[in-house]
Amino acid sequence: MADKRKYVIPGDVITSGPFRPEQNVVLEGNNIISTSVGISEIYEDSVKVIPLTGKYIPKINDLVIGKVISHTSLSWELDVNSCYVGFLPAQDVFGRDFSTHADELSSKLKTGDLVAARIANFDRTRDPLITISDRDLGKIDDGILVKISPSKVPRLIGKKGSMIQMIEMGTNAAITIGQNGWVVISCETEEGLSKAKKAVEMVNEKAHIANLTDLIKEMLDGKDES
Incomplete structure (x- = not known):
């Protein structure tokens, strides 16, 4: 049998033969072909692709x-x-x-x-x-876990670390950013923790906005409303 799990992109032939195509695959002639980026899985008589949207693809040294x-x-x-x-x-x-x-x-x-x-x-x-x-x-050992999209991590770090430094300085929080989109925030004050969490979530939701830095700075400078 073919390798059970492998990384595929649209157009890749996953396998051929008497398999039943399930999610994100099509049957062309005798070949089962992926229609999305993801991990192919062959299980008993069926083939599917688990899409990688929003999931982290590991890179060495990350x-x-x-x-x-x-x-x-x-x-x-x-x-x-x-x-x-x-x-x-x-x-x-x-x-x-x-x-x-x-x-x-x-x-x-x-x-x-x-x-x-x-x-x-x-x-x-x-x-x-x-x-x-x-x-x-x-x-x-301590801190709260905040989950963001892995694709938003560069925006959270900012140019030369500018965004994350601004959030840390504005809240006195220590923030550890995983390239996989998982972020741990720890802070000695509840207010600092709450603001840092809010800032990280704002980056995740509004990463496409041009003046995001200004919006976050305003939120950090203001009194916490929550």
Whole structure:
């Protein structure tokens, strides 16, 4: 059988033969062809494409924020807002002399924990390998998670970091931006936290507006209405 999951674009032939075309695919002659950008899935006798709109496509070295969804004795699996699951090996956390018997994975990271990580390796044919072994990476202990579209991340950062610096300075919040569209905001005051969250959400909703910087500056300078 053909590879079960692969990255496809419109016009790609996913497979041929006696399969039933389902979502985002068409049958042309004997070939099943993708009609959208996404991940193709062949399951039993059917073929579909899960569209990637609004989802994050991993790139090596990207900083991402992930949420632990499960673990085996050798690794954790993280939701990174993608069609792919982030794969964090236990060795990355416990060190080279990691032993599956002595070291309990949930003592370090539990289901639901948020983690700042980097994409260490990815080639579209399998789930991305992630690492938390660099400085400033690892479990996120406090803050709230705000989800935005991955395509709006450059706007949130701004030219040379201008937008995010303005939001942080205007609220005294610390903001960690994952390239996957997940943003963690922490702040010592409720008002600062609320304004920073509002600013991040404004960027997500109004990224197309030319005077967005001015709108956000006005909101930050004003008294919090909520």
